[in-house]
Amino acid sequence: NAGVTQTPKFQVLKTGQSMTLQCAQDMNHNSMYWYRQDPGMGLRLIYYSASEGTTDKGEVPNGYNVSRLNKREFSLRLESAAPSQTSVYFCASRPSGLGDNEQFFGPGTRLTVL
Amino acid sequence: DQQVKQNSPSLSVQEGRISILNCDYTNSMFDYFLWYKKYPAEGPTFLISISSIKDKNEDGRFTVFLNKSAKHLSLHIVPSQPGDSAVYFCAASGRLVFGQGTRLTINP
Numbered sequence: 001n002a003g004v005t006q007t008p009k010f011q012v013l014k015t016g017q018s019m020t021l022q023c024a025q026d027m028n029h030n031s032m033y034w035y036r037q038d039p040g041m042g043l044r045l046i047y048y049s050a051s052e053g054t055t056d057k058g059e060v061p062n063g064y065n066v067s068r069l070n071k072r073e074f075s076l077r078l079e080s081a082a083p084s085q086t087s088v089y090f091c092a093s094r095p096s097g098l099g100d101n102e103q104f105f106g107p108g109t110r111l112t113v114l
Numbered sequence: 115d116q117q118v119k120q121n122s123p124s125l126s127v128q129e130g131r132i133s134i135l136n137c138d139y140t141n142s143m144f145d146y147f148l149w150y151k152k153y154p155a156e157g158p159t160f161l162i163s164i165s166s167i168k169d170k171n172e173d174g175r176f177t178v179f180l181n182k183s184a185k186h187l188s189l190h191i192v193p194s195q196p197g198d199s200a201v202y203f204c205a206a207s208g209r210l211v212f213g214q215g216t217r218l219t220i221n222p
Contacts, residue, residue, distance in 0.1 A: 004157070033210075040123070042203060042212040043158070058209075090157050101146045103210060105157030 001026050004106035006091050012112045013081045021076040021109050023091030030096040032074035033103060034058075034066060036087040043090065049074055050096065081113045117141050118206050120213035128221055133191040135216050137204035140185065144206040149178060149189050152201045152215070161202075162189070194220045 007022045025032065030051045035043040045058030049068040063085060065077045074093075078085060088110050092103040119138045127133045137147075145166040150158035164171040164178045164187065171178050177190045191198055199220045204213045 035212075040214055042118075042120075042214040043205075043210075044212070045209065048209060092157075101148060101163060101207070102160045105150075105159070107155070107157050 003027065004091055004093055004104055006089075006106040006109050008109060009107070010110050012114065013078075014114050015082060017081050018077070018079050019081065019111075020078075021089055021091075021111075022073070023075065023106060024073045025091075025093040025104070026072065027093060027095075027104065028071070029093035029104070030071070031094040032068065033092040033094070034064075034074070034076045035090045035092065036060065036085075037090060037108075038087050046076065046089075078111075081111075083113045085111065086113045087111060116214075117144075118204060118211050118213040120202075120204060120216050122216050123214070124217040124219070126219045126221060127194050129196060130193045133189075133194045133198065133218055133220070135189040135191075135202050135204075135218065137187045137189075137213050138185060139187075139206055141206070141211075142182075142185065144211075146207050147178070147180060147187050148205045148210070149176075150203045150205060150212075152203065158203060191218075194218075196220050196222060 004025045033048040034046040037043050047066040049055045052071045067075045088108050091106045094103045148163040149161040151161045152158040162176045180187045201215045203215045
């Protein structure tokens with residue numbers, strides 16, 4: 001099992017460009033999450049999907065959109081990138097059964113917006 | 115408003131000694147707490163957790179203590195090893211709320 005995979009690993013964008021960050025999990029988990037990590041801020045939730053077909057905003061959703069394509073895949077889109085979106089982005093998944101609190105994280109995408 | 119706080123950005127400990135990482139929270143509705151460990155250029159990995167109905171959970175060298183009245187939890191690592199050098203995040207409940215992280219350095 002690959003666990004949670006993310007593509008690309010690195011990306012440099014110019015202000016105003018768009019891109020989609022891809023995430024896939026092969027653990028048959030119901031819930032999936034997108035976080036961003038900034039220095040001194042910990043990980044902040046951007047969007048999450050409790051199950052296939054549903055998405056909800058997290059703490060910092062502005063400037064982002066998401067798509068839960070199927071149970072395996074959850075993508076994050078930046079329509080018009082801004083320098084404030086320079087960050088490391090992590091995707092995570094969770095089984096969502098009773099007592100399943102642990103989230104499993106991907107390796108991250110390091111995004112720089114110039 | 116930071117609901118989960120780790121007030122020490124960094125901690126340096128001698129190999130073999132105890133490492134104690136602290137975390138405070140404000141929301142009394144949190145019912146489950148987790149610690150994650152993160153190495154550079156990798157995603158966080160789960161380390162240990164504790165339910166709010168307990169005050170201690172132990173797993174090998176790692177012990178988490180929960181003081182609900184103080185809204186405080188701590189992670190103890192005994193004995194500390196060089197491989198424990200990483201950033202540690204505490205997190206609360208199902209849709210996880212993370213602290214800012216503490217960078218632990220174990221000195222040989």
